[in-house]
Amino acid sequence: MGQNLVQAGSGQASARLCRLLSNPSSRFLVLQGLVTIILSYELLFGAESVVSRVMSNSLVVGLWLGILVIAMLPQALLGAAWFSAGLVAADTLLVTTVIYLSGNARSDLYIAYFVLMLVAASVRRLSHLLGLSLLLSAGYAVVLYEGVLQTGVMATGQLLGIPVLLVMAVFYGVALENTAVAQEEKTSLQKDVEQLKKTEEELEVAKTHLEARIKSLKEDLAKANVSLREGHVVRKGLERQLHEAQKMEAVGRVTARIAVEFGALFAVIGKQTGVMLSGLQPNDPVRSSADELFRVGERAATLTAQLIALECESRHVGHIWSVQAVLADLHSMIVSLLPDPIELVVKVDEQVAYAEVDREGLETVLLQLVVNARDAMPNGGRLTIEIKTIEELQKLARPMSVNAAHSQILIQISDTGTGMSLDTQAHMFEPLFSTKETNIGLGLTAVFGIVKQNHGLLDVESRPGQGTVVRVMFPAASAQEVREEMTPKAMLAKGDETILLVEESEIERKLARSILQRHRYRVLEAASSVEALMLTQHYKGIVHLAVSPLVMREIGGRELARRLLSQHPTMKTLFVSGYDDETIQHHRINQRFVLQHPYRQSGLVEKVREMLDAA
Template identity: 35%
Template sequence: TAAYLQQLVVVSDIATDPLWADHKHLALPHGLRACWSMPIPSRDGTTLGTFACYYSQPRTPDSYHLALINRASHLAGIAIEYHRTRTELQAAEQRYRTLVERLPAITYIAEVGSLGRWHFVSPQIESMLGFSADEWLSDPGIWMRCIHEDDRQIALAAEKRVQETGELYQAEYRMCARDGRILWFRDEAKLLEAPDGSIPLMQGVLYDITEYKRLEDQLRQAQKMEAVGQLAGGVAHDFNNLLMVIQAHADRILGQLPQTDSSYADAVEIHNATTRAASLTSQLLAFSRKQILQPEVLDLGTVLTEVGKMLERLLGATITLQLEIHPEIGKIKVDRSQLEQAILNLAVNARDAMPAGGTLAIQARNVHFSETQVWQHSSLPPGSYVALTISDTGVGIDPDAQSRIFEPFFTTKAPGKGTGLGLSMVYGVVKQSDGAITVESVLGRGTTFKIFLPKCDEEAASGQSALAEPEKSTGSETILLVEDQAAIREVISAYLMRLGYNVLTAPDGEAALSIAATQQKSIDLVVTDLLMPNMGGLELATRMKHLHPETRVLFMSGYPDEAIRSQEGLTEDVEIMQKPFSMKSLAAKARSILEHR
């Protein structure tokens, strides 16, 4: 009643007071005859409960008792509010502690300065860095000692900036865990207000950003490799057109001169130099993934067995070759010649890394990844793969060099000992075959390269060429030659005409279609570049089918663009000549196609 009425209620005799008429049977048997009750107020004016005094005899309070009841109810209110506040505070502290201890980060309160005392650190310090909270708090210098020596000035500079400006403390630095691991952290903290003369405190959070940094580095590396690849591919494409002209003219001179002529040897040197230059551009194209590949289904075990025979002669007597091919190795779909060249490149590097001898181990096995795999230089989606591992016991590769190991022209060999294109070629071929490559190396202990290639369910190819080598290269058929480079067009046209062919020429696809539409005789073969202005080779080949259905097509290219290669018209059985090529190889390829129409 007192709580409801918000005032003092005095019942001098429970037996006769109408307020207790319905409840006196609960009080009288216990000897209760009088009741004085007062509401217990809170600080905000609400009622917390009722303070009541009971007496065994009928009784009315005097002024002293009224003051006593009033004071007691006030004290009761203070006690209740204190208890409630304390309970709520404990619950809030528990919620905060639970939140702090479950965060994937380290929270702390510490004095400013490299040797400032830490007042609090969350338990995550142990799971992340290997130090217990008590151990960390008892050693003021442990924070600075754990920061990587190259990053300590970063942390100290950020502290100085906070003290000067009052801004939020922000820094990223590496820390050394107890087990030797190097972890990246983002440190964010706020300067707390401190009494005059006391050391300022910072309250902050250390976030583990090691994985983020690794992905950031991988993205930066991928972007750099892609940019270098674009440049290398573009340079190689244009360079191949120039080499095509040089090689064609050298071949023509060789065909016209007797071997006794004094200029014959000069022409041979020009031809040989062109061939070597073409090899370099081929490696650049491999790195940039713009190379023309002829993929086929292969048994890696068979390939390794055959390559192993070559390696025994290549490695020398001081290096032991260990070849391990796991049973039921999966099939792969790659360009065989490029795969063999990649293995040879890795083997040569391993040999050079073991000048005093050692062991080269090559292993092939099946692997399956249920999750995406991410490495420094590449990544793979989940799936089944064939893993090719090539390990040596050589001098190893410096960690700084490992990040650049696949860049074109980057080499750790002495000047004149390597072009720096061997590993970039391996990288390009693997990536163009939808695979991945990793490198692991320890100085003084050796290097391991791992190549992962998608497992293929198709049957392995027989290994024999679909077209037999023709016995002759001459002919009388009509060939439509389409090439936008005038110098290349003229030299190929002259060569084919000397072999007896009727040659029609055009600078692009549109001009070629005009010639084909007005040509009375059938066109037996179209030899066309893939990339040309106005109309490219693919569109020309498609439209030629309507004008001359029986016409065969032979493509030429410095490199096919990735988008063009993926189009429906450029399937694996399409005949492609990689520039630069010799006139003899062109004649042989043209004759072979014409004889197998």
């Protein structure tokens, strides 16, 4: 047990010594204290000192002051690698000086001293250094002992040489170990710094990748959010369009059935008025009432025929047309429809937009929408017509359908007019609905029917006081499918043939004038029978044919023809009427001179040519 206590005590002492020497301040104070004690002893008790006692005492005081200075230095300075090397250099100089001043400067002492320095410089570990130092000191002691035996005299400095050399060797070993440890720590620190830099770079790269990933996720989320919102908008739009389509389909079916029934009734009215008029004298007071009944019936028959035509599927073969070219042909006509306070802006894509559509229907849609926009801007404004190809309908600010073809031709007509309320928009496609006091007609109902017959889409966006935007879309066609439509030479005007065109409907009059002029006819245009009479009075040329409605507000078609014949005896007359051929015959009118309304522009040209060529 006692042995265990001794071992435990020695272990604790060794641990304390290790802790003491592990602290730079304590280690340097202990070693420097040993050096100072031994060197002070050399200076104070050297028998052959070469300096005075006062000088020796001063050197001793300086050595002890050096210990105080070391005790006051900060830990950061004591832990620096250069400090231990500098202290060793200073102590080496002090030891050499003291050995010389104390009178112990013998060659054997210096040889042993430098051997110990070489040993300390060559040995890496402190334990090995202590072992070698002790071994060399023992050898030095043996040599010293033999010298004493031979001479019988031993100086004090010779005895001090052993501890001095031992302490200095240890000091050198500590300094070298500190330097090696500091170098290792520096190398390790550099490696740690490099590793930290590498880790930092990796973290920076990871941060960049993470930021890019986060940005990508944000973009994906934003796109998903936009897609979700667009899907919601598309769904709402589809629901609205489905509701409108179902409503219009129901209204169309009911209207068509009613129109068929009323058409038959109006035909009976027309026939009976014809019978009545044939039995009345020109001065009979009942004749004016019968004429008025005939006029009203004719107008009603025309409207019912138009309604039936809109509800029926189109039997006309569509051709591939350049929408820009059609608009260019109508440009001068559109300009003539607009008053000066209205600015016309046309925006057309450089890429030609082709669509398979009935040209007459397309022209009617364009002119009807232009007239509606004009009427919505009584005080002037801006009318914008845009034509472009849309590859994806979802790119529109207001998607119209997701079941449409991939590529669509968009015709957008917008104005800065009065706009429409929600209540007005709910009825805008209904037959005969109008917000105007005059010019009551089919309007947007006709546009809706034409777009539907040509497999297109129609959308209206409007707010009161903010104008209206109408979007019409037709499926796009390939330019390779375009076929040049040649006008038959037999349908062209022969020479300088002039036609008087009388039509109260502005749009129908403009379209008829356009088709006749394209066939090289000279056209005199009049909106009423009175205007037609005034126009022909000032016209110096020959009027070859007059095209007028059979029934008009001021002067009827037959009366107008009678008055015109007094000015142009060779003139022929073509009447336009909503009555069928059987009803016309009851009024003693040759059906060869009647064009049934509604008619196609090509039918008008054929009938005009037929009338002009007739004997």
